[in-house]
Amino acid sequence: MNSAIFPRGRLLLWGSCLALVVALPLAFKSGFMISLLCQMGVMVVFALSYNMLLGQTGLLSFGHAVYYGIGAFITMHTLNYIGKDGSPLLVALLPLVGGLAGLLAGVVLGYVTTKKAGTTFAMISLGIGELVAACALMFPGFFGGEGGVSGNRVIAKQSFLGFTWGPQVEMYGLIVAWAFLATVAMFALTQTPLGRMANAVRDNPERAEFVGYDTQRVRYLMLILSGFFAGVAGGLTALNYEIVTAETLNAHTSGVVLLMSFVGGIGFFYGPIIGAILITVMQIVVGGMTHAWLLYFGLFFLFMVLMAPGGIASVIAIQRNLWMAGLFGRMVPHYLAVAVPILILLAGLVGLVEMSYALLAGEGVGAGDTATKVMKMELHLNTAVPWLAALGVTAAGLALTRWIGGRTRAAWNSTLATLHGDKS
Helix, strand or coil: CCCCCCCHHHHHHHHHHHHHHHHHHHHCCCHHHHHHHHHHHHHHHHHHHHHHHHHHHCCCCCCCHHHHHHHHHHHHHHHHHHHHHCCHHHHHCHHHHHHHHHHHHHHHHHHHHCCCCHHHHHHHHHHHHHHHHHHHHHCHHHHCHHHCEECCCCCCCCCECCECCCCHHHHHHHHHHHHHHHHHHHHHHHCCHHHHHHHHHHHCHHHHHHCCCCHHHHHHHHHHHHHHHHHHHHHHHHHHHCEECHHHHCHHHHHHHHHHHHHHCCCCCCHHHHHHHHHHHHHHHHHHHCCCHHHHHHHHHHHHHHHCCCCHHHHHHHHHHHHHCCCHHHHHHHHHHHHHHHHHHHHHHHHHHHHHHHHHCCCCCCCCCCCEEECCEEECCCCCHHHHHHHHHHHHHHHHHHHHHHHHHHHHHHHHHHHHHHHC
16 A cells, blocks of 8 residues: 555544444444434445545536436346345445446546536536436336336345344444445545646646646546445435335535535545535534424524534634644633533524424414423413523523623634744
8 A cells, every 4th residue: 555645644534433333332222323323334435526526626416416417227127127136245345336237327427527617517507407306206117216226125035244234233344345445446546647637727727737637538537436435325215115206316415515515625535524424414414303403404504604604624724723833722721612602502402402493383373371392391372481481592602702702712713823833
């Protein structure tokens, strides 16, 4: 293994992350948590494949779900084809089939979409994405119509090295293996001449052309490779859920992976990993707790755009710089101090939102003794008491946040000035 790409420190970090991921099922043994971890692994590969376009090549795509969905459908059809004549080993290799399907789709569709860059590329990718999504309902023989295509990943009575891929924990191990290999491969690609030239095309395509590189060919190759890894993610999701529907191809899926990359941080390789994990948790965990999760996600996304446009990874990078300069300890008390009023403010806002959703749903409207369960509390929504309490908590949290936040901002600016002064 190239020591320049994977030095000893980086190998230790990657090895530690892999050991942690492998050990997670020992700490979280419930079926729900294992399923959640599986979905996280799939989305990590999908988000990293998308960031090959947006983060590394500067191509904003609104149709990346096409390669993900095609990989999933081809994987499912292949699984049904091998049927009882297959083996658990063949099932373990099916994500590669999905990857090749995504690669082939990239070869065909990428030749058209990468003719232009910028806004034109984004609009062409959106059009092709909608075209393929429409085909999913027009050709039910392949796409299965509204019901999709289903299969069974346990296709043989005999196991391979003790694995049948029936238990969810075994599927988790397979997803971890493929996700780790795909992540290493995508990171290694960033260190190759093609990866470096993709960055040059992103930053200054005119200069890249001036030194003799074909920018359209660079974009084309990156889209093909991105389609391959998106297809791998599609193959994994097909095996994980044992059903593939038209939803894997639509604009919603493309939008979700875009948000994953942006929230995590497109300027950092590990940014989409953070975004994929966070948004998956919001979709499954928060989405299962409240109907207002899309509102919370929208507010969170708005906060990230205004306060940390570089994504969560950019915030982590700044904290790392403070740590390396020995200045991180100076900010810890301020972080802890401002966290308290922020939590108070969030508690008030969540209370108002949840009560509003309950009221709009028709709950708690009636006699004066009618109580509604909101956030595990029995509240009378047709009285002023809970609303005034939530408004009071929100106002107190907002006032405290502005007061303590002002001091935190002053300390932050002073710390950054010290950091930049040390660097100069």
